[in-house]
Amino acid sequence: MDWFRQTISRRVLLSATIALGLAGNIHPASAQTDPLPSWNDGTVKSSIIDFVARVKKEGGTDFVKPEERLATFDNDGTLWSEQPFYYQGVFALDQIKALAPSHPEWKTTQPFQSVLEGDMAGVMKSGEKGLTEIIAVSASGMSTDQFNKTVADWFATAREPRFKRPYGEMIFQPMLELLTYLRSNGFQTYIVSGGGVEFMRVYAEKAYGIPPQQVVGSSGVVKFELGTEGKPVLIKQPKIEFVDDGPGKPVGINRFIGRQPIFAFGNSDGDLQMLQYAAARKGASFQGLVHHTDAEREWAYDRASKVGTLDKALDAATANGWTVVDMKRDWKVIFPPLK
Amino acid sequence: MDWFRQTISRRVLLSATIALGLAGNIHPASAQTDPLPSWNDGTVKSSIIDFVARVKKEGGTDFVKPEERLATFDNDGTLWSEQPFYYQGVFALDQIKALAPSHPEWKTTQPFQSVLEGDMAGVMKSGEKGLTEIIAVSASGMSTDQFNKTVADWFATAREPRFKRPYGEMIFQPMLELLTYLRSNGFQTYIVSGGGVEFMRVYAEKAYGIPPQQVVGSSGVVKFELGTEGKPVLIKQPKIEFVDDGPGKPVGINRFIGRQPIFAFGNSDGDLQMLQYAAARKGASFQGLVHHTDAEREWAYDRASKVGTLDKALDAATANGWTVVDMKRDWKVIFPPLK
Numbered sequence: 190m191d192w193f194r195q196t197i198s199r200r201v202l203l204s205a206t207i208a209l210g211l212a213g214n215i216h217p218a219s220a221q222t223d224p225l226p227s228w229n230d231g232t233v234k235s236s237i238i239d240f241v242a243r244v245k246k247e248g249g250t251d252f253v254k255p256e257e258r259l260a261t262f263d264n265d266g267t268l269w270s271e272q273p274f275y276y277q278g279v280f281a282l283d284q285i286k287a288l289a290p291s292h293p294e295w296k297t298t299q300p301f302q303s304v305l306e307g308d309m310a311g312v313m314k315s316g317e318k319g320l321t322e323i324i325a326v327s328a329s330g331m332s333t334d335q336f337n338k339t340v341a342d343w344f345a346t347a348r349e350p351r352f353k354r355p356y357g358e359m360i361f362q363p364m365l366e367l368l369t370y371l372r373s374n375g376f377q378t379y380i381v382s383g384g385g386v387e388f389m390r391v392y393a394e395k396a397y398g399i400p401p402q403q404v405v406g407s408s409g410v411v412k413f414e415l416g417t418e419g420k421p422v423l424i425k426q427p428k429i430e431f432v433d434d435g436p437g438k439p440v441g442i443n444r445f446i447g448r449q450p451i452f453a454f455g456n457s458d459g460d461l462q463m464l465q466y467a468a469a470r471k472g473a474s475f476q477g478l479v480h481h482t483d484a485e486r487e488w489a490y491d492r493a494s495k496v497g498t499l500d501k502a503l504d505a506a507t508a509n510g511w512t513v514v515d516m517k518r519d520w521k522v523i524f525p526p527l528k
Numbered sequence: 529m530d531w532f533r534q535t536i537s538r539r540v541l542l543s544a545t546i547a548l549g550l551a552g553n554i555h556p557a558s559a560q561t562d563p564l565p566s567w568n569d570g571t572v573k574s575s576i577i578d579f580v581a582r583v584k585k586e587g588g589t590d591f592v593k594p595e596e597r598l599a600t601f602d603n604d605g606t607l608w609s610e611q612p613f614y615y616q617g618v619f620a621l622d623q624i625k626a627l628a629p630s631h632p633e634w635k636t637t638q639p640f641q642s643v644l645e646g647d648m649a650g651v652m653k654s655g656e657k658g659l660t661e662i663i664a665v666s667a668s669g670m671s672t673d674q675f676n677k678t679v680a681d682w683f684a685t686a687r688e689p690r691f692k693r694p695y696g697e698m699i700f701q702p703m704l705e706l707l708t709y710l711r712s713n714g715f716q717t718y719i720v721s722g723g724g725v726e727f728m729r730v731y732a733e734k735a736y737g738i739p740p741q742q743v744v745g746s747s748g749v750v751k752f753e754l755g756t757e758g759k760p761v762l763i764k765q766p767k768i769e770f771v772d773d774g775p776g777k778p779v780g781i782n783r784f785i786g787r788q789p790i791f792a793f794g795n796s797d798g799d800l801q802m803l804q805y806a807a808a809r810k811g812a813s814f815q816g817l818v819h820h821t822d823a824e825r826e827w828a829y830d831r832a833s834k835v836g837t838l839d840k841a842l843d844a845a846t847a848n849g850w851t852v853v854d855m856k857r858d859w860k861v862i863f864p865p866l867k
Contacts, residue, residue, distance in 0.1 A: 256739055333782055377741075390786045400595055401786030402716075402741075408783055413775035413801055421804045423782050436752035443672055443762050444747055445784055447729045447740030462752055465760045 224370040227363040227521045234519065236512045237367065240475045241374050244451065251473035253451055255375035260452035261442060261463060262364070264382035264389060264406075266497040267456045267479050268397060269360040270349075272488040274309070274496060276356050277388050278320060280343050282312070284327035301326075313495070321429060324385065325409060329427035333387060333411065336425055340391040354527065357392045361479075362525040367454075368397055376452065381405045381442055383434035383459055405445040407433045438463035451475065461502040464511065476511040478502060483517040563709040566702040566860045573858065575851045576706065579814045580713050583790065590812035592790055594714040599791035600781060600802060601703070603721035603728060603745075605836040606795045606818050607736060608699040609688075611827040613648075613835060615695050616727050617659060619682050621651070623666035640665075652834070660768060663724065664748060668766035672726060672750065675764055679730040693866065696731045700818075701864040706793075707736055715791065720744045720781055722773035722798055744784040746772045777802035790814065800841040803850065815850040817841060822856040 228234040243251040244258065265271040285295070285304045295301035300319035303311030312319065328336050344357045352359065368378050380389060380399055386406030393399045410426040433441040439462050442450065453460075453467035456479040464476040480499065481490050491499040506513050514520070567573040582590040583597065604610040624634070624643045634640035639658035642650030651658065667675050683696045691698065707717050719728060719738055725745030732738045749765040772780040778801050781789065792799075792806035795818040803815040819838065820829050830838040845852050853859070 259741075386783065386786070402598075402784070404786065411779050411782055413778050413805075415804075419804075421778060421801065421808045423778060439752050439760060439762060440750050443750055444725065445741070447725070447743065462760065465754075465758075466752075469760045 224373070225363065225366050227366055229519050229521055231519060233512055233514055237370075237475070237477075240452070240473070241371070244473050245374055253473060257448065257451060258371075258374075258376040259379065259446060259448055259450045260371050260376045260454070261379045261381040261405075261438075261446075261450040261467070262368070262453075263455040263457070263460045263463070264380050264384050264393075265456075266481065267454055267460070268364050268380070269356075270487060271497050272481075272490065275384070276349075276359070277324065277384050279347070279356070280340065280388065281320075281324045281327040283343060283347065284339070285323060288327065325427045325429060328409070328425045331425050332416075333423040333425065336387060337391055340388055344392055352524070354524065357396050358524065358527060360396050360525065361520070362522050363520045364454075364479075365397065365525065368399070371452065372398070377403065379403045379405060379446065379450070381433065381438055381463060383407055383432065383437075385409070386433075405433060405441045407431055407437075434459045436462045439466035442466065453477070454479070455502065456481065457497045457499050458502045459498075461505060464502065464505070468509065468511075476506070476509070477514065478506050478511060479514045480516060482515050483520075483523070486523045487516060489517075563712070564702065564705050566705055568858050568860055570858060572851055572853055576709075576814070576816075579791070579812070580710070583812050584713055592812060596787065596790065597710075597713075597715040598718065598785060598787055598789045599710050599715045599793070600718045600720040600744075600777075600785075600789040600806070601707070601792075602794040602796070602799045602802070603719050603723050604795075605820065606700075606793055606799070607703050607719070608695075609826060610836050611820075611829065614723070615688075615698070616663065616723050618686070618695070619679065619727070620659075620663045620666040622682060622686065623678070624662060627666065664766045664768060667748070667764045670764050671755075672762040672764065675726060676730055679727055683731055691863070693863065696735050697863065697866060699735050699864065700859070701861050702859045703793075703818075704736065704864065707738070710791065711737070716742065718742045718744060718785065718789070720772065720777050720802060722746055722771065722776075724748070725772075744772060744780045746770060746776075773798045775801045778805035781805065792816070793818070794841065795820065796836040796838050797841045798837075800844060803841065803844070807848065807850075815845070815848070816853065817845050817850060818853045819855060821854050822859075822862070825862045826855060828856075 225234055225237070243249060244253040246252055262268055265275050282304050285301060289295055289305055295305060300312055300315035300323055303315065304323065331339070344355065347356055348354065349356055349359050371378055378399055380393060380403065382389060382405070384406050386404055386408050389406055390401040390404050393404050394401065408430050410428040410430045411423045412426055414422055414424055416422040431437065431441070438460065442463065449470040450467045451470060451473060452475045453464050454477040455463060467474045468476055478499070480503070481488050481497070483489060490497060491503060503513070505511070564573055564576065582588060583592040585591055601607055604614050621643050624640060628634055628644055634644060639651055639654035639662060642654065643662065670678070683694065686695055687693065688695055688698050710717055717738055719732060719742065721728060721744070723745050725743055725747050728745055729740040729743050732743050733740065747769050749767040749769045750762045751765055753761055753763055755761040770776065770780070777799065781802070788809040789806045790809060790812060791814045792803050793816040794802060806813045807815055817838070819842070820827050820836070822828060829836065830842060842852070844850070
């Protein structure tokens, strides 16, 4: 709990300082507690702190008005882990197993047969099409309320097998500090992820302090119906509507937010266009990538990985001088203490 | 400018009061200036003020946490006028005329021929399909930046013919006060409209104080491309993607906001499902309709009107005890003083 208490007490102190109008009377050195305590000192950490200072400096050439301080974060691999298989995929597979008794035909139909036989190689062989089908089928026909409850129940009980943690705590402590740091400097923090928007919203507020309306993601078609006693319900349909990945990310940002971010963070080639989009903004902008380099404390993967491939985006980062986090070098801890 | 100065000075006073921690020391009667000065006293005004008081009262049965205080407003006919023809339609017709020289085929193709001949009856006869085609074609092939500039230029020059006002000032003063009042009580105010999301975002922040990320609307397909010098651009395609009207409004709210509103305001049958969706929320909620009853100061229309039909929603309001604004009776003024 110490990290939590420290974070809170720092925020309470800060609020009190502002409320009492005392900010100017505190000696700078004592007021400036490290806002990113789980980040090792170095060029990566200072690139973040320098950027925030520049956009905050009124009258400076890089000043950005608070309403334009939008920060967008990828989710899988950027705010939480994604190996060996996206956690929403794990959830969907668990759902297929739970629904199997009422779908006898799945025993002989791919990709469901592989799921039920625990044949992950077979599931992976079904490719993106198969995975999309699994995700769509596992939720279709449910109301959005039922789906939210199913996801919440899964988060409450399922455990990640390697680290034995609830999936909702497979999140990165240094990134939690970064989100808090940005918000305390007038930024609005958004998730912009290829993951399902409704899946993420169930845990994003508790895990990251990011409310539902600041989560942008992939979505399926949803239909409005008047249910029992004329009560409106939204029913999930087995049809993909929008894929918020790769070139879909700037499209999603344009549709949901309507303004270019000044700060964008990702970890894979699926985030390249989001970072390019932030870089194309008139005025100051920041682009960051998490490079997974720590096989011991988390996972190590990049160009050759099927999940979270980091290849073209890594080259673009080098070419454009974007910030690349080396997880092993730059992060003191990976996960927060268990709640 | 007086209304503006009054609004500002009230807000400055309020902020100063909070900042100095003096709220408890001010005599209640002197602190409580009327938050809705352009609304006549009566059941409509008091239903709004009572609702806000109830959801704010900590420990009360109707208390709603600030992060759940979401208010959604229709735009056409609710926040600004919509007669005799939706203003985005007027914009699109102006665009067709401007683009006509490079489209000689439009002289003999409907609905474009009617537009160019100024035959509004013919345009209306083309129905929703024709209007949709006009809106899609008038913007397609443009980048989102070009489109924003075109819309901004139109707002800067076009004038509404009856009242001779810029279209961006055909907005309702009482609703501006309501938006400000809700925000000063911890609400987040959203637009949820059948209008095009990118069209509305150009003027919503200036007109209503609603930033781009709090505007939900209909949208067309947009494509990410790397333009000159590898600079990302989003190009508008001639294809409708999402219609945020009728049953589409709860769908849009679910997708963009991810939480049911506690306060919903509309003016037509296209808002019925949004109001039903807010009413279905567990806990306190408010549903309001603007009934256009003032042919002299604005327009009078309801069940028989083709634009902004108010028929089923009016019956639902009666059946469910929703608040119905009688524009002539309840509003002291319609439009704000010209800027």
